[in-house]
Amino acid sequence: MAEPIPGGIVIEGLRKRYGQGDTAVDALKGVDMRVAPGEVVGLVGPSGSGKTTLLKCLGAVIEPTAGRMTIGDRVIYDDHWKIRDLRALRRDLIGFVFQAPYLIPFLDVTDNVALLPMLAGVPNAEARRRALELLDALQVSHRAKAMPSQLSGGEQQRVAIARGLVNRPPVILADEPTAPLDSERALAVVRILNDMAAQFRTAIIVVTHDEKIIPTFRRIYHIRDGVTHEEAGEGRLPPPA
């Protein structure tokens, strides 16, 4: 059994089977991953390779069939869920950044970010203070009172990253976070993710098939037919223009 990483995420032999009997499909056939705090790793693979299934298992959205998953020193899954309240788990331990920002259209930027701590019971004023702090770090605090529809694509994605980070989760799952962006903005998002990982000691898994950003990862997990293979990446992140 692999040693848990303090603050990081470790997955061993994770399997997921859909259906039963003759129609059963093994989407994940024993996935192993280790991501340390402050590290940003890429998860790449073709369509149908099991990327999304793995992301859903990591996000405690669907239940794996077998395997083990730990976040920090907490065992999340060990052939069955070890935590009953998966919503609280997602709220407190996992941050999500989606392909599209999916901001709540009826909340302004600050409250979109502050909503998570509010859901966790943090008083509104404190939740907003935390949100503004992060928005400042992500250089979108000047749009704090704007509605999502008033933001550019890049600004929306930065707000979405702020939302993923606001509860200081040890793990962030980013699902194609740069897909809708041009090269410059895509690299800017990757820089932000790296900065945030370093600043908040967060383990970040970026699911992508975006050729523009794959060279930026120091470690990459390739997934094909439900099995992952680890390899070293270039780790080449150009400085901002």
Added chain:
Amino acid sequence: MISLAGRDILHAWGKFVFTGVGLGLLIGVTLTMAGVYRGMVDDARVLLDNSGADLWVVQKDTLGPYAEPSSVPDDAWRSLRALPGVAEAANITYLTMQVGHAGRDFRAMVTGIADGGPGTPGWPPRLVAGRHLTRGHYEVVADEASGLALGDVVRIRRNNYRVVGLTRRMVSSNGDPMLFIPFRDAQQAQFQKDNDALLAQRRRTALNPAFDRPGVPGLREAVDALQSGNHQANAVLVRVAPGTDPAELAARIRRWTHLGVHDRAQMDAILIGKLIATAARQIGMFLVILAVVSAAVVAFIIYTLTMGKVREIAVLKLIGTRDRTIAGMILQQAIALGLIGFAVGKIVATFWGPHFPKYVLLLPQDAVTGLLAVVVICTLSSLVAIRAALRVDPAEAIGG
């Protein structure tokens, strides 16, 4: 925690307000229907109150004079007046008919009131303009709902009557305005045959040998006089003397006369329980249908609004929002929609109610009941949307 429902409503307030206005018009119709029923009940009670009677003496075994035809001798009031415990007794006739005025006609309840003065049973208790009847013929006191003005001339059967006084809220249980005319004129209007009918009747009497017997002079003339005369009233209104039990007096009248008697409680039951019962059931059915339609509309609107936010709901669930927070958001929106609709409905019902041809009585307790019903209907209607929202898979927020 911020109010997600409130923020969503403020964000899309135009859609919400317009939807609420649409729902409000439906609620306005519902409140008005209830008001129409209340108005009918009130009209019936006002009719009884304004008659000034404690007892209604009518033809035996009838529910007259309002719910069934009733005919009593027009001298019965004298023997009733002589009974101990009777303070006043007066003949009355009621005839709902078309009344002509200025080349058009309208429906009215023509009421024949006995000689006397203000305070006599059957007389209008108060006027808003003009004076009471003072002449024995061809004067009328009309309710202002008839649209008549002082000095106007109306045609009732063969005679013209000049309006000398106006009343307010003096209407029949059907909402027709009352026209008060002298009792003798009303008897003629209700019972007198036309000239051709009288001549035909006299010819038939002359040909009957039983009425033309030798040795009985004047018999045929007496029969003719009886047949062409009008000696009927619809009822006698009795006011009970202070200290007399109306039920006891009614029992005495039943025992000593061959007439029927209804006290106030019985008349109330006859008018509300029988005369307007069918209309009340009709309105009740409308209210049920409108409630069902309102519920369906709210359910559809809330369901549509919720289904338009599936992605947001999936994100909310993925980031850890509890089911009860999401359910609360939908429920609050449904109730808010209902409250907007109720406010609009109450306002429009208040504005358009007075323009209805019949009296619409919007009671505060009906408004409170309506508000509670709206909240209950909205709560129940939101269940479909809540169920759909809770079935949204948080995985929908993740691509693939």
